Amino acid sequence: MVLVRYNPWQELNALQRQIDSLFEDFQAPTLARAIAAELHETEEAIHLKLELPGIEAKDVDIEVTENAVKVVAERKEETKTDNNGKTRSEFYYGKFQRVIPLTARIQNTNVKAEYKDGILNLTLPKTEQEKNKVVKINLGEAAA
Template identity: 35%
Template sequence: ELMPREEGERVFAPVVDVYETDQELVVKAELPGVKKENVEVTIRDNALHIRGEKKEEKEEKTETYHRVERVYGKFERVIPLPTDVKVEAAKAEFKDGVLEIRIPKAESSKEKKIEIS
């Protein structure tokens, strides 16, 4: 699910929520400090792929850092889709550092009540 670059290296890994409604599957990923143009979303092999890069802020100042906890670099999350979806109808929105992807469920994955005669 996470694609680490090298053993022991800290990797930026967006945290995600995945939930479904009667009509759609929704994935929300937190991407603080990532620009929309540095994110790519694809669906293939019944999985959602979110990849991109969190670029380090380049400053020309001569600060002396005492602590560095923020992580930068390329990332990829692969989220298996728990149900069949209509890939061609997927939509994504990026707002306030949160990527929200909405994918309508395929007809076959919607629940249908069957009347007993």
């Protein structure tokens, strides 16, 4: 008779491997759907840079109000004719959307846009009221 030492962790490790194999094929790229943005504000304008890799300019819609920018883009799925083998992809195909609230009111009729190499650059000029805006701080009330 052979004695075998019982290892309770062995069963848990086997279960963990089975769960991992179930999720290998499951794809939920929720983080990939967000459009990365970079905002830089000067006295004259707000400069907004958005990252839209792999998306053609004709598939990008931009709506600008005085207080926000809404960008909707779509990455179309590539058609594949290969019948042999298996394709695994982490790319997200479909619509992306992001609404970016602005820190100042802008002239939405004078927005300039440039799209190159998957980077969208928007120049959003501020309204005259925002350019000349002066905020008075009363230190007496803040300390009370």
